[in-house]
Amino acid sequence: MIIILAASSLLFGYLVLQRLQLYLARRRIIQENNCKPCPYVLNRDPILGLDILRENVRLADAGRFLSGSQARFRRFKSNTFHNRIITSPIILTVEPENIKTILSLKFKDYDFSNRKVAMDPLLGDGIFNSDGARWASSRHLLRPNFAREQVADLAMLERHFKHLLKYIPADGSTVDLQDLFFCMTMDTATEFLFNHSTNSLRMLDQQESSANEDVQFARAFNAAQQDIVTRVRFGPLYRLLSKNTVKEGADAVKMCHAYVDRFVDDAVRWREEQDLEKKGSSDERYVFIHELAKQTKDKTRIRNELINILLAGRDTTASLLSNMFFEFAKRPEVWRKLREEVEGLQGRIPSYEELRGMKYVKWCLNESLRLNPVVPSNSRFAIRDTVLPRGGGPDGSSPLFVPRGTTVGYSTYTMHRRQDLYGADAEEFRPERWEALRPSWEYLPFNGGPRICLGQQYALTEAGFVTVRLAQEFKRLESRDTNGGVWVEGLTLTLCSKNGTKVGLFRE
Numbered sequence: 391m392i393i394i395l396a397a398s399s400l401l402f403g404y405l406v407l408q409r410l411q412l413y414l415a416r417r418r419i420i421q422e423n424n425c426k427p428c429p430y431v432l433n434r435d436p437i438l439g440l441d442i443l444r445e446n447v448r449l450a451d452a453g454r455f456l457s458g459s460q461a462r463f464r465r466f467k468s469n470t471f472h473n474r475i476i477t478s479p480i481i482l483t484v485e486p487e488n489i490k491t492i493l494s495l496k497f498k499d500y501d502f503s504n505r506k507v508a509m510d511p512l513l514g515d516g517i518f519n520s521d522g523a524r525w526a527s528s529r530h531l532l533r534p535n536f537a538r539e540q541v542a543d544l545a546m547l548e549r550h551f552k553h554l555l556k557y558i559p560a561d562g563s564t565v566d567l568q569d570l571f572f573c574m575t576m577d578t579a580t581e582f583l584f585n586h587s588t589n590s591l592r593m594l595d596q597q598e599s600s601a602n603e604d605v606q607f608a609r610a611f612n613a614a615q616q617d618i619v620t621r622v623r624f625g626p627l628y629r630l631l632s633k634n635t636v637k638e639g640a641d642a643v644k645m646c647h648a649y650v651d652r653f654v655d656d657a658v659r660w661r662e663e664q665d666l667e668k669k670g671s672s673d674e675r676y677v678f679i680h681e682l683a684k685q686t687k688d689k690t691r692i693r694n695e696l697i698n699i700l701l702a703g704r705d706t707t708a709s710l711l712s713n714m715f716f717e718f719a720k721r722p723e724v725w726r727k728l729r730e731e732v733e734g735l736q737g738r739i740p741s742y743e744e745l746r747g748m749k750y751v752k753w754c755l756n757e758s759l760r761l762n763p764v765v766p767s768n769s770r771f772a773i774r775d776t777v778l779p780r781g782g783g784p785d786g787s788s789p790l791f792v793p794r795g796t797t798v799g800y801s802t803y804t805m806h807r808r809q810d811l812y813g814a815d816a817e818e819f820r821p822e823r824w825e826a827l828r829p830s831w832e833y834l835p836f837n838g839g840p841r842i843c844l845g846q847q848y849a850l851t852e853a854g855f856v857t858v859r860l861a862q863e864f865k866r867l868e869s870r871d872t873n874g875g876v877w878v879e880g881l882t883l884t885l886c887s888k889n890g891t892k893v894g895l896f897r898e
């Protein structure tokens with residue numbers, strides 16, 4: 391009994407000492423950095439913070455998750471506030487200096503935390519879903535494959551664009567461009583990554599057999615992505631969902647892996663033949679999957695990296711195009727200016743340099759990514775006690791202490807619509823504003839710091855190319871939006887239009 395009592399008091403003493411040490415260490419950080427507390431707290435429910443969870447679900451269902459989050463910043467008249475869901479502390483910020491600190495200056499103080507759990511089944515530990523040394527090794531492996539020469543295969547884009555054109559009615563009747571863009575980016579990304587295109591635009595053909603395995607893969611990939619969204623939404627409660635939902639997700643993931651594995655097997659076999667024949671491959675056409683096979687024979691690793699890039703690159707580019715064309719359809723003057731710029735090509739397909747030199751096309755892309763950033767919010771998880779430069783004190787100008795275990799979320803959507811940064815018309819689509827804008831961390835569609843998007847040039851090339859080619863083909867487009875042209879958030883893994891991009895296009 392005495393031994394138990396002595397052991398308990400020792401343990402108690404040890405825990406008290408630990409707490410005291412932690413308290414003193416934190417007090418030192420707070421004093422040294424002049425941190426002040428942030429007085430703005432979102433939760434009204436002081437115990438579990440379930441009020442905000444409920445409100446978030448309601449906002450998401452109404453297609454107002456992002457605008458609702460923007461309204462919270464406005465309500466507080468603050469660019470940083472606190473929140474808590476269940477027991478997890480959260481800091482939300484739209485302060486460029488804070489975002490720069492999380493993503494770059496104090497990069498090593500943060501990781502992804504929960505995101506990994508939801509994405510693991512489909513993505514494994516590929517670049518998009520890993521941290522630390524594992525991520526650094528993926529980045530090192532993949533980065534050389536995004537050099538300019540590799541992302542500028544305009545002949546490939548033209549082939550798929552021609553295919554897309556076939557699905558646009560010639561008589562001006564209504565078409566949902568969003569559906570077409572999502573298929574086309576799947577087709578181009580799979581050709582770029584696997585050296586084999588799904589040609590999923592065929593999904594839109596009623597006659598096309600759904601037994602085709604490329605088309606089946608495209609469908610399974612969509613379902614596997616939906617499974618990630620469900621996992622993110624339900625967190626630990628995911629396992630309580632109906633058996634069918636869970637099984638559908640698992641089946642989709644299995645099918646995606648099996649489909650990609652075939653191409654990986656071919657690539658590794660190709661590399662082994664190269665090794666046997668001691669062939670150099672300098673005279674060969676660039677093939678992404680072969681480049682990976684040259685560097686590793688680990689088949690699971692190659693498959694994971696390919697699926698990670700497909701996930702990172704496909705919906706994002708399609709969403710950008712969909713959001714931008716939603717705006718074009720309502721703004722004949724913007725379309726006219728685009729066509730004026732494109733007329734310089736005299737009907738030719740643009741070269742990479744010509745495409746890059748098109749100022750108005752670039753302004754439109756920038757403006758769409760500003761107003762509706764396709765990755766509209768993001769977060770990082772503090773793995774040690776750290777400090778943000780702003781957000782403390784009533785006016786938010788003092789540093790803010792961030793205890794280990796805090797999630798720091800940032801809303802690119804709200805930051806991109808701040809009137810103090812972009813002017814009184816920040817909520818409007820106005821490409822001309824880019825004539826004078828030279829933003830830094832206040833404009834972050836592709837993130838910044840060591841994890842900046844690897845596919846930025848690829849995406850801008852593809853989206854710019856499709857825009858130029860459509861402007862060459864069609865004189866006029868007309869919005870046929872079912873919601874009177876009022877854009878509604880369609881938020882899954884990326885941000886697109888909930889009601890699609892329904893338009894009529896006219897050649898004359």
Ligand code: HEM
Pocket residue numbers: 517518529698699702703704706707710764765768835836837840841842843844845846848849850
């Ligand atoms: C408009 C199109 C795109 C946008 C707005 C975009 C945006 C982003 C953002 C915000 C991130 C950071 C995510 C995070 O760290 O939480 C990211 C990462 C990434 N993106 Fe993109 N992306 C686009 C297209 C692409 C394309 C086409 C590819 C590849 C073909 C690609 C490949 C990647 C990869 C591999 C990463 C992970 C980088 C890393 O963690 O080191 N992205 N992208």
